[in-house]
Amino acid sequence: MAKKTRNDNGRSSIYEGKDGYWHGRVTVGVLDNGKPDRRHVMSKSRATVARKVADLEKAREAGTATKPGKPMTxxxxxxxxxxxxxxxxxxxxxxxxxxxxxxxxxxxxxxxxxxxxxxxxxxxxxxxxxxxxxxxxxxxxxxxxxxxxxxxxxxxxxxxxxxxxIAKPPRIEEEEVEPFDRQEIAKLFAVALQNRNACRWIIAISLGLRQGEVLGLQWRDVDFDEGTLRVRVQRPRPKWEHGCGDTCGRKHGGHCPQRVNLRPKTKKPKSAAGTRPIGLPAPLVEYLKQHREEQDAERVVAGDLWTEEDWLFATETGGEINHRTDQKHWKRLLVAAGVRDARLHDARHTAATVLVELGVSDPAAMKVMGWSSPTVAKRYQHVGGAVLGDIADRVGSHLWEASTGPN
Incomplete structure (x- = not known):
């Protein structure tokens, strides 16, 4: 006859069955159907069953008991x-x-x-x-x-x-980003102004907008009277699939003549901080007015081929600029300006570092750059030679103000 050592009225029980094994039963919770989730363990050793019962009770109390049934891989x-x-x-x-x-x-x-x-x-x-x-x-x-x-x-x-x-991932050796200095910025601006959509690069370097934010700008986002630019949306990179029913013979959906973009043309920034107004420097306002005149002239030349989508930076026929094409134009700009190779995103690092050099407060810089946390800001703002030199001058004038030189 089975020997029970604990009650089984909802509480844990351990008993020896007629099969010669010791059995343990523990209620760890309630199933989805409302019935008690009562687990069963067994072994020829009573001590083993007692340990398994104790483990289940401990998991129940800690709230770490896993769901019943065969575990997933x-x-x-x-x-x-x-x-x-x-x-x-x-x-x-x-x-x-x-x-x-x-x-x-x-x-x-x-x-x-x-x-x-x-x-x-x-x-x-x-x-x-x-x-x-x-x-x-x-x-x-x-x-x-x-x-x-x-x-x-x-x-x-x-x-x-x-x-x-608990697992330890491999260590990453982070590369220090080197923002563009003032001479490099001047070269980039000078060459950009010789080409169409010049303001696209001036905005990237001076205001630090992300690629998707710049490509998502429309003319209604610019207020010439107030001298402001408002970031409302961004253009995500497209994700293509075949629109031909896989009959074109191309491996990738992006190469299909009838390709279909699975993503929306624009979307809101991923954080509330990304939606923001930005003040425009006076020279940039003038460049944007000139850019509007140039785009109006392109509209006339394109005639019926013009696509009226209000993009601030568009193709020669008014359409949206592809992210890859935009990246290629950036690389060409670097070469034409005789400036070292750099990522497009380094322009954002440059704009953030300029704010440091100007002594702009952290809250104000976060507002301009669209950062949602100070942790992100630290990755972008770099203390360069200009700032270090300024600090050295200020320390020197403070400590040696009354002295003409070292004693």
Whole structure:
């Protein structure tokens, strides 16, 4: 006859069954159907069952008991997270970054049962990625992705603890960005003014707008009377798919003659800080007036071919400028100006650093640049030689004000 050592009226119980095994039953919560979630463990050793019962009770009290049933694999969970959760909670570009990171997760740790995934499994994945040629930055992106996905698994009860919070990603050697100095800026402005859409580059360097923000500007965003520019939307990079039913023979959707953009033409900035008014320097106001006259002349030349979409910076027929084309024009500008090679985003770093050199307060700089946190600001504002020299002069005049030189 079975010997019970604990009551089973909703409380944990341990007993020896007729099958010769010791059994334990623990109520850890309530199922989705409203019935008690009562777990069963068994072993030929009473001590083993007692330990398993104690573990379940501890997980119940800590709120870390995982959902009942057969556990998912990492591949099953991260696929569900990517397609059903991340797809509706993140931006298009953010989802794309997750998509490519998930490929590595599936390849290296996808077969593991979700509750059995450990920190050393993730660290081994990062090493294998780097051995195969991936950069530390890519491994870091994978680390951030799996950490986010597993955090969600913990919240939903599929996982007790997130091993990615323990795993150590590879170290990234951050490169110091070198903003353009005043001589380089003067060269860029001079060459830009010899070409169409000159204000596109002047705005990037002087105001620090992001690429998507500049390409999303329309004439209604410019107030010549007040001398302001308002950032309302940004143009996300397009994501193309075949519009031909895969009959054109091209591998990538972007090369299809009938390609279809899956993303909206414009969208609001990802944070409230991104929507902002910006004061325009007087010279830039004059350049923009000249730019408007030049675009009006292009409209006349284009005639019926003109696409009236009100873009501040447009093609010769009024259409939107492709992100890749815009990037190529930036590289050509650098070469024509005889300036060192740099990313387009370095123009934003330059604008932020100019604000430092001018002594603009942090809250005001955040407003102009559209930053949502001081942490982001620190990545963009660089203390260059001009600022260091100014500090040295001010310290010198303060400490040696009454002296003509060292004693």
């Amino acid at each position: 990492v591949e099953q969970w991260i696929g569900h997270w990517l397609d059903d959760i991340a797809s509706i909670t993140t931006t298009g570009n953010g989802w794309d970054a997750y998509f490519y990171a998930v490929k590595h997760v599936r390849k290296h740790v996808g077969a593991h049962k979700l509750p059995n995934l450990r920190a050393h499994h993730l660290e081994a994945m990062y090493r294998k990625m780097q051995d195969a040629g991936s950069s530390a930055s890519t491994a870091h992106q994978v680390h951030r992705t799996i950490r986010t996905a597993l955090n969600e698994a913990v919240k939903r009860g599929y996982l007790a603890k997130n091993p990615a919070l």
